[in-house]
Structures are given as structure tokens and as C-alpha cells.
Amino acid sequence: xxxxxxxxxxxxxxxxxxxxxxxxxxxxxxxxxxxxxxxxxxxxxxxxxxxxxxxxxxxxxxxxxxxxxxxxxxxxxxxxxxxxxxxxxxxxxxxxxxxxxxxxxxxxxxxxxxxxxxxxxxxxxxxxxxxxxxxxxxxxxxxxxxxxxxxxxxxxxxxxxxxxxxxxxxxxxxxxxxxxxxxxxxxxxxxxxxxxxxxxxxxxxxxxxxxxxxxxxxxxxxxxxxxxxxxxxxxxxxxxxxxxxxxxxxxxxxxxxxxxxxxxxxxxxxxxxxxxxxxxxxxxxxxxxxxxxxxxxxxxxxxxxxxxxxxxxxxxxxxxxxxxxxxxxxxxxxxxxxxxxxxxxxxxxxxxxxxxxxxxxxxxxxxxxxxxxxxxxxxxxxxxxxxxxxxxxxxxxxxxxxxxxxxxxxxxxxxxxxxxxxxxxxxxxxxxxxxxxxxxxxxxxxxxxxxxxxxxxxxxxxxxxxxxxxxxxxxxxxxxxxxxxxxxxxxxxxxxxxxxxxxxxx
Amino acid sequence: xxxxxxxxxxxxxxxxxxxxxxxxxxxxxxxxxxxxxxxxxxxxxxxxxxxxxxxxxxxxxxxxxxxxxxxxxxxxxxxxxxxxxxxxxxxxxxxxxxxxxxxxxxxxxxxxxxxxxxxxxxxxxxxxxxxxxxxxxxxxxxxxxxxxxxxxxxxxxxxxxxxxxxxxxxxxxxxxxxxxxxxxxxxxxxxxxxxxxxxxxxxxxxxxxxxxxxxxxxxxxxxxxxxxxxxxxxxxxxxxxxxxxxxxxxxxxxxxxxxxxxx
Numbered sequence: 001x002x003x004x005x006x007x008x009x010x011x012x013x014x015x016x017x018x019x020x021x022x023x024x025x026x027x028x029x030x031x032x033x034x035x036x037x038x039x040x041x042x043x044x045x046x047x048x049x050x051x052x053x054x055x056x057x058x059x060x061x062x063x064x065x066x067x068x069x070x071x072x073x074x075x076x077x078x079x080x081x082x083x084x085x086x087x088x089x090x091x092x093x094x095x096x097x098x099x100x101x102x103x104x105x106x107x108x109x110x111x112x113x114x115x116x117x118x119x120x121x122x123x124x125x126x127x128x129x130x131x132x133x134x135x136x137x138x139x140x141x142x143x144x145x146x147x148x149x150x151x152x153x154x155x156x157x158x159x160x161x162x163x164x165x166x167x168x169x170x171x172x173x174x175x176x177x178x179x180x181x182x183x184x185x186x187x188x189x190x191x192x193x194x195x196x197x198x199x200x201x202x203x204x205x206x207x208x209x210x211x212x213x214x215x216x217x218x219x220x221x222x223x224x225x226x227x228x229x230x231x232x233x234x235x236x237x238x239x240x241x242x243x244x245x246x247x248x249x250x251x252x253x254x255x256x257x258x259x260x261x262x263x264x265x266x267x268x269x270x271x272x273x274x275x276x277x278x279x280x281x282x283x284x285x286x287x288x289x290x291x292x293x294x295x296x297x298x299x300x301x302x303x304x305x306x307x308x309x310x311x312x313x314x315x316x317x318x319x320x321x322x323x324x325x326x327x328x329x330x331x332x333x334x335x336x337x338x339x340x341x342x343x344x345x346x347x348x349x350x351x352x353x354x355x356x357x358x359x360x361x362x363x364x365x366x367x368x369x370x371x372x373x374x375x376x377x378x379x380x381x382x383x384x385x386x387x388x389x390x391x392x393x394x395x396x397x398x399x400x401x402x403x404x405x406x407x408x409x410x411x412x413x414x415x416x417x418x419x420x421x422x423x424x425x426x427x428x429x430x431x432x433x434x435x436x437x438x439x440x441x442x443x444x445x446x447x448x449x450x451x452x453x454x455x456x457x458x459x460x461x462x463x464x465x466x467x468x469x470x471x472x473x474x475x476x477x478x479x480x481x482x483x484x485x486x487x488x489x490x491x492x493x494x495x496x497x498x499x500x501x502x503x504x505x506x
Numbered sequence: 507x508x509x510x511x512x513x514x515x516x517x518x519x520x521x522x523x524x525x526x527x528x529x530x531x532x533x534x535x536x537x538x539x540x541x542x543x544x545x546x547x548x549x550x551x552x553x554x555x556x557x558x559x560x561x562x563x564x565x566x567x568x569x570x571x572x573x574x575x576x577x578x579x580x581x582x583x584x585x586x587x588x589x590x591x592x593x594x595x596x597x598x599x600x601x602x603x604x605x606x607x608x609x610x611x612x613x614x615x616x617x618x619x620x621x622x623x624x625x626x627x628x629x630x631x632x633x634x635x636x637x638x639x640x641x642x643x644x645x646x647x648x649x650x651x652x653x654x655x656x657x658x659x660x661x662x663x664x665x666x667x668x669x670x671x672x673x674x675x676x677x678x679x680x681x682x683x684x685x686x687x688x689x690x691x692x693x694x695x696x697x698x699x700x701x702x703x704x705x706x707x708x709x710x711x712x713x714x715x716x717x718x719x720x721x722x723x724x725x726x727x728x729x730x731x732x733x734x735x736x737x738x739x740x741x742x743x744x745x746x747x748x749x750x751x752x753x754x755x756x757x758x759x760x761x762x763x764x765x766x767x768x769x
Contacts, residue, residue: 068609072608083592086589087663101578116563498618
């Protein structure tokens with residue numbers, strides 16, 4: 001890849017990562033807190049107790065502040081597909097664009113309409129209608145998340161489409177196959193439940209602060225009760241969906257799994273690394289196992305990958321250099337096939353234009369035989385299919401460790417709440433507050449695993465990141481990167497200040 | 507159901523959806539028009555707040571329509587979407603930046619300890635109020651006036667101009683539609699305020715502004731349309747790739763004659 005293109009790709013990736021990570025600071029709270037608010041309002045509806053209305057309204061204020069900035073950061077993401085990844089937009093527009101359009105319509109009809117009722121309709125509509133609106137906001141925000149996650153899952157595992165040789169792009173042939181792809185389902189469930197866990201921790205953290213200050217005891221304890229139950233059930237479900245997601249990755253994105261586990265040489269009965277420190281001196285094909293030290297669960301990786309404790313899990317080297325015994329083709333061969341696919345597509349087009357029927361037919365045949373490796377034709381070397389291993393490995397392990405910590409945390413909080421000794425044990429209240437940033441870290445690292453882990457692919461095996469990028473000046477992207485950075489950081493500071501002030505002055 | 511549609515039917519079907527969304531978006535730009543008038547119509551703190559609260563509950567509709575409009579264009583006309591957005595990079599980025607600023611401003615403006623201060627968030631609303639309708643109008647005008655780009659055999663586009671869309675702002679023809687959309691958004695906002703706000707001062711200032719904005723709209727819109735009737739159109743002719751003299755004039759006449767004929 002020439003240097004200019006590399007610089008452009010890196011800045012474009014940095015910009016997308018920046019905007020996506022900022023966006024993801026706000027979305028998970030929206031996804032989860034809307035359900036928590038809906039549960040609280042349901043209790044108010046059932047009991048008619050004004051104290052519950054007060055609790056509902058308090059969390060609604062914080063939701064409103066968070067929602068506005070979530071919307072602001074979201075618009076950039078949608079349009080960035082066009083501005084910074086225009087070749088990608090053309091290549092897959094009708095597959096990726098359709099869920100995106102549906103997301104917009106969902107957001108329009110459900111979120112916008114019912115959010116207005118939720119905030120301004122307390123004394124204007126009936127209690128029942130208000131409650132329904134609150135539930136619809138929760139449902140709407142989660143449904144709009146469904147579509148963008150379906151679109152993302154399609155990039156990780158493209159299904160339900162056919163390459164159109166006339167237009168040189170992918171076209172949708174089966175909408176339902178895209179929607180119900182196992183990768184889409186596991187991604188959706190895993191992602192939204194991570195939002196529920198984060199929101200539960202947020203509610204517990206804020207409530208713990210009230211208890212530390214000896215204020216709003218009723219609000220705090222009732223909020224903790226609901227959030228801890230909601231959070232515990234969500235985090236158990238999250239662990240389950242994480243296992244399914246891991247299995248799907250093993251089946252469809254072997255390289256990503258190998259990077260997540262720092263596995264260089266494949267093995268039968270592979271162990272899952274519990275804790276580990278990577279060796280920075282590790283080179284491909286040397287005898288070093290890639291770790292300074294590690295603690296493992298024997299055979300667990302094989303079970304995660306193939307539901308069989310003794311099965312073979314390929315390592316990075318098996319995928320790059322091939323492994324005949326286990327049926328892995330070397331990447332160098334895939335690159336040759338990919339280049340052949342690109343060449344035959346060009347020949348097909350030119351022979352069609354010239355009316356050479358025989359050549360047209362033969363080049364189409366060669367193209368169809370090699371299309372599976374189309375994207376490989378744009379790679380320069382077999383090693384370029386390896387993502388950033390340390391970033392993916394550490395992100396994955398931080399996410400998993402925190403995920404299990406959250407389960408213990410929710411159980412502890414529930415235990416202390418039931419015994420009514422929360423205020424006597426200040427450490428659990430402080431822990432609750434400090435768990436809030438940890439929830440955000442877990443959430444962000446999850447996306448790093450998903451997105452950095454699939455590099456260099458934008459669409460697995462079909463389109464590389466460098467192929468997808470808009471051909472603009474890297475300097476233009478640099479400027480917009482820093483503009484986004486400064487605007488989003490200023491808005492984040494404003495949001496945190498407003499939110500903490502709202503809590504303090506409540 | 508859709509699998510049986512011909513390409514032409516699909517294109518027409520999508521075009522209806524896009525047109526509808528575009529029309530709704532232009533209609534909802536009254537929110538932006540209103541934002542640009544905060545200081546013109548509101549002279550006291552109270553009047554300003556009345557105006558902002560009046561349009562404050564409507565901003566999500568404009569915003570989500572824009573998102574849906576973008577998604578629908580992405581899905582239905584991906585070659586256009588990738589070429590325009592990837593090429594006219596700067597224009598789209600400025601539009602988007604202004605919407606980012608808008609989205610938080612209504613919520614954050616009056617909140618205590620909001621870091622940037624009430625005035626800054628009002629300026630953010632003004633920025634969005636001026637730039638969004640103006641640049642959206644200019645961008646739509648480029649669909650008629652054309653842009654300098656090329657596509658390769660994979661249909662990957664490349665903008666040949668280093669200004670990446672900013673050059674379109676310098677064209678008077680493009681600018682006239684931008685001003686037309688901007689002043690139209692103001693007209694819509696004024697009419698909305700006159701019906702929605704019960705305040706004599708705001709009403710009388712609105713009335714005065716209505717005349718100014720309507721006049722600017724009329725002049726700029728007519729100058730765009732009249733100029734359009736006399737320019738060459740760019741029809742896709744794979745054989746000659748030549749411009750089509752007075753294309754828009756011919757289309758207009760055909761539509762007009764067809765309409766009269768049907769009556």
C-alpha cells in the first residue's frame with residue numbers, strides 16, 4: 001500500500017473509531033435506562049405512589065441529558081459511511097443502507113414521538129398512555145439498535161447477497177437471511193444486554209452517592225433494588241450471549257479469535273487464556289509461544305470454538321501460512337485467487353463490451369470460481385491479514401474479566417441491600433461509584449474486539465479497509481478528526497458537568 | 507414482493523420515497539429557520555426563551571428525517587450517495603457539524619453548570635440555523651449543475667477538485683437555491699411563530715420579517731429556476747457523453763404540456 005493511501009486509511013479509521021467510541025459512551029445508557037425507567041413507571045402506575053413518580057422523573061432527567069448527546073454523535077456515523085467510506089457505500093449500499101434506513105424510520109416513529117410524550121406529557125395525557133409511551137421509547141431505542149447491529153453483523157459475516165458482475169457490487173437477495181443471521185442475533189443480544197448492565201451500574205452508582213451523602217434514601221434504595229435485579233439477570237444473560245458470540249467468531253472469523261486469545265500455533269484441545277502478558281518480541285514462525293506468562297483453563301477454547309473439548313483451533317500462523325492437515329489454505333494462495341477474480345471481472349466486462357461471447361463466458365466462470373477470495377486480491381502480503389494482536393487480546397480479556405466482576409458486584413449489592421447494611425459498609429457504596437467507569441471501559445473494549453479484530457476487512461473476505469476508503473486528502477480527514485475530537489470532548493465535559501450538577505442539586 | 511419489481515419500477519418507487527422525505531425535510535427546516543431568527547425576533551431574555559421553547563420540541567423531527575433521508579439515499583441510490591458524500595466532503599461535514607451542535611443545544615442551554623454557557627449554545631443554534639438550510643440548498647443545486655468527478659471500472663468515484671465541495675458555494679447558481687431554501691425555512695418559521703406564540707412583540711416583528719424573507723425567497727428561487735431553464739443538462743448518454751442543451755427547459759415544457767393536456 002502506498003504511503004499516502006496508508007495515511008488516509010489510518011486517519012479515516014481513527015476518525016471513525018473516535019466518533020463510534022464517543023457515540024458508544026451514550027448509547028448503552030439509553031438502551032438500558034429506558035427499560036429501568038419503564039419498570040419504575042410501571043410500579044408507579046400500579047401503586048399510584050407519588051414517590052415512584054418522583055423516582056421515575058429523576059432518572060428521566062438524566063436520560064434526557066444523555067439522549068441528546070447520543071443523537072448528536074449518532075448522525076455523524078451514518079453520514080461518515082458516505083463521506084469517508086464512499087467505496088464501501090457503493091459496494092454494499094442496498095444491503096447496508098436498508099437496515100440503516102429502517103433504523104432511521106424506527107427512531108423517527110418511536111423514539112422522537114414518544115420521547116416528547118414522555119417528557120412533556122405528564123399532565124397532558126392519561127397515566128396509561130404515558131406509561132405506554134415510556135415503554136415504546138425503550139422498545140424503540142432497542143429496535144433502532146437492532147438494525148445498525150444487523151448491518152454490522154453483515155460486515156462480519158456477509159450473507160443473503162449476490163455479487164452483480166454488471167454493476168460490480170453486492171446486492172441483497174434475501175433480507176431475512178441477513179436479519180436472522182446467527183452472527184446478527186448473537187451480536188444484537190450481546191450488545192443490548194451490555195447496555196442494560198451498564199445502565200444498571202450507572203443507576204446503582206448514582207444511588208450509592210446519595211446514600212453516602214445521607215440523602216434521598218427511598219429513591220436510592222428502590223433504584224438500587226430494581227437496577228441490581230435488572231443488572232444481575234442481564235449480566236448472566238450477557239455471559240451466555242458472549243459464549244455464543246465467541247462460538248460464532250470461531251466459526252466465521254478464525255483470525256479474530258486467534259488474536260483475541262494470542263494464539264499463534266493452532267492446537268487440539270486448546271486452552272482459554274484467563275490472564276496473560278503478551279511477549280512483545282514474538283515473531284511469526286519462531287518458537288516463542290507469544291506470552292511472558294499466562295494462566296489458562298485447559299481445553300476451554302476448543303469447547304468455545306467447536307463445542308468439543310478436543311477439537312482443533314487454528315492459530316494465527318495456521319491461517320496465514322496454511323495447515324494442510326486441518327484444511328487451511330495459505331493466505332498467499334487466497335491472494336492469488338483473489339487477484340484472479342479481479343482480473344477475470346475486468347476481462348468479463350471488456351469482452352462483454354467487445355461482444356466476445358466465448359471470452360465473456362470463460363472469464364465469468366473463472367470469476368465465480370474465485371469470487372470467495374475477491375477481497376484477498378487487494379492484499380499486499382499474507383501477513384497483512386493479522387489484526388493488532390495486543391490491542392485485541394487485552395481488550396477482550398479486560399471485557400471478559402469485567403463482565404464476570406459485574407456479576408459478583410450485582411450479587412454483593414443485592415446481598416447488602418437485603419440485609420439493609422449498605423450504609424454501614426461504605427466500601428460497597430464507594431465500589432459502586434467506581435464501578436461506573438469500569439462499565440464504560442468494558443463496553444468500549446467490546447467494540448475494540450469486534451472492530452479491530454476484523455481488520456484488515458471491512459467486509460469479511462470481500463472488501464479491505466483500504467479498498468473501502470473515500471479517495472480524499474488525508475489532511476482533510478486530519479482536520480475533521482481534530483474538529484470532532486474537540487467538539488465531542490467539549491460536549492462530553494458539558495454533559496458530565498450538567499449531569500453531576502443535576503444529581504448534586506436534586 | 508420487491509423481488510418481482512423491475513429496475514425501473516424500483517427506481518421510481520425509491521424516488522417517490524426520497525422525494526417525500528426530501529419534501530418533509532424542507533418543510534421541517536422551519537426549525538432551522540426559527541433558530542436563525544432567535545435574536546431577530548426575540549429582543550428580551552423572555553422572548554428568546556419563548557421562541558426557543560416553541561421550536562425546541564420539534565427539533566428531533568427534522569433531525570430524524572435527515573437521518574432517514576440519508577439512510578434511504580444510501581439504500582436506494584448508493585452510487586449517488588457514495589459519489590456526493592465522498593466527494594463533496596467539506597460541504598457535508600459542515601452540515602453535519604452544525605447538526606451535532608444543534609442536537610445538544612436545546613437540552614443543555616438552560617441547564618446549570620453547562621460548561622460552555624447559555625450564550626454559546628444559542629450561538630450553536632444560530633450556526634445550525636444559517637448553515638444547514640443554506641448548504642443543503644447549495645448541495646441540492648449541485649445535482650442540477652453537476653460536479654467534477656470520475657468513476658473507475660469498479661464504479662469507485664474520485665472527486666477531481668481539491669476543494670471537495672466548497673467550490674460549489676462559489677457558484678451563483680448554486681448559491682441562489684441555497685438562499686432560497688434558507689429564506690423559505692425562515693418564512694415557514696415565521697408563519698409557525700405567528701400561529702404558535704401568543705406575544706404581540708414577537709408577532710409584529712414576525713410580520714415585518716415575513717415580508718423581507720418572502721421577497722428574498724421569491725427573487726432567489728425564481729433566479730435559480732429561470733437560470734436552470736437556459737443551462738445545458740447532463741444526461742447520461744453512454745455513446746456521446748455530451749451535454750443536453752436546455753434539458754431542464756424541455757423537461758419543464760413536457761411536464762407543463764402534459765399537465766395541461768390532461769386537464
